[in-house]
Amino acid sequence: MxxxxxxxxxxxxxxxxxxxxxxxxxxxSVVFGDVSYQEEVDLTTEEFYRMVKDAENLPKTSxxxxxxxxxxxxxxxxxxxxxxxxxxxxxxxxxxxxxxxxxxxxxxxxxxxxxxxxxxxxxxxxxxxxxxxxxxxxxxxxxxxxxxxxxQGMRAYFMVDDLNHLHRGGRLNGAQVLVGSLLQVKPILHFVDKKIVPFEKIRTRKKALNRIISLLEEDITKGKPHKVAIIHGNCEPAALALKQELEEKHPSLDCAISYFGPVIGTHLGQGSIGIGWYTK
Ligand code: MYR
Incomplete structure (x- = not known):
């Protein structure tokens, strides 16, 4: 077969x-006004983040x-x-x-x-x-x-610079009542039952990233994660710095850099960053 x-x-x-x-x-696809673009086919991630900066209205996805x-x-x-x-x-x-x-x-x-x-x-x-x-x-x-x-071993935790994108697109669950207070902090987000929910509220970006690293390290001590992805929304330098920090502490980690492309970037916004991994 x-x-x-x-x-x-x-x-x-x-x-x-x-x-x-x-x-x-x-x-x-992402849709700017009346024009629809198939991501990874006729719209690159670089073009997308450039277009968002200049666009009057935020794009939608389909x-x-x-x-x-x-x-x-x-x-x-x-x-x-x-x-x-x-x-x-x-x-x-x-x-x-x-x-x-x-x-x-x-x-x-x-x-x-x-x-x-x-x-x-x-x-x-x-x-x-x-x-x-x-x-x-x-x-x-x-x-x-x-x-x-x-x-069973797949995990991902991520954070955004501006929670309004996720909120506006209706992809943030379990946070409706909290939204007012969540908007003031940098919540770590993750998936539960297929939906995005806040994991923990943290005050600063640096502390949130450290917390995500500590979650990865908990899994490293239980059994070596097989593959790690550092994923960023148009903030590659931050992702590279994170990779360097992780590899210095855990030289055998198999760590790739990836990106939030146009469709996911529409809902997370520029400056989002996360780590995903799975343990064998
Ligand atoms: C559609 O229009 O059907 C696409 C909707 C995509 C919603 C994306 C929401 C954010 C997902 C974040 C994933 C982070 C994984 C590490």
Whole structure:
């Protein structure tokens, strides 16, 4: 059985790596006024942050249309029998549900949708693992089982410079009553039950970052994290400094720098930063 691996653009796996790993990608879009751009296809992250700075109104985001996904699946059906398709949390976007629905409508290929319950490079870690297993001719059920197992050790904590973006986009849960007070601090955020909720309220950015590092270090002492991603929204110097700090303290850590691209950047805003990892 030939198994394809698909993910969406919010995994932010660089194009070259996607191609070398044969990972197919369905893009989400950002919409500035009347113009819609497919991220990672016709809008780069650099262009996006430049455009946001100059834009009168903030952009909006949208999931891929069912029609677009059906077309992709029909193309994949020519060469593959099944597709394991890994998506951003179903609690923040309808992309996972759209892929699942499209899978029911396309003949000749069986779709195994996987809800990563997270996004960004941690979502990409699932896609990269699935791609490796598909290359080793593992059946889709075994791939899904392995991804579910990875989920037990997957963590991500992040913070934003301005909570208004998340609040405005309706992607901040469990904080409605707290919003007034949360806006004055730098809350650490994470995913619980597929949704974004505040983890802890911290007064300053530096203290919040130190707290995220201490959460990672708790896992390092329990069992070495397999992969770490430092993810930033147009603040690479801060991400590089964090990587250096982590690698000095933990020289064997496998630590990648990644980014909050246009779609996720629309909801988090510039200056957001986070760390994601999984323990084997
Ligand atoms: C859509 O329009 O369907 C996309 C909505 C995306 C919402 C993004 C909310 C922020 C996610 C932060 C992920 C951080 C992972 C480390």
């Amino acid at each position: 030939k198994v394809a691996v698909m993910t969406d653009s919010t995994a932010y796996i660089p194009k070259q790596l996607r191609e070398s790993e044969s990972i197919h990608m369905v893009p989400l 999931q891929p249309s069912i029609g677009y996904i059906i077309e992709m699946l029909e193309k994949l059906a020519v060469d593959y029998d099944a597709v394991v398709s890994i998506h951003l949390s179903s609690g923040i976007s309808g992309t996972y549900q759209a892929v699942a629905r499209a899978g029911e409508l396309v003949d000749g290929i069986t779709v195994y949708p996987f809800d990563s319950e997270i996004s960004c490079l941690p979502q990409g870690f699932y896609a990269l693992e699935a791609a490796k297993m598909a290359r080793d001719n593992k059946p889709p059920e075994a791939i899904i089982n392995r991804l579910e197992q990875m989920k």
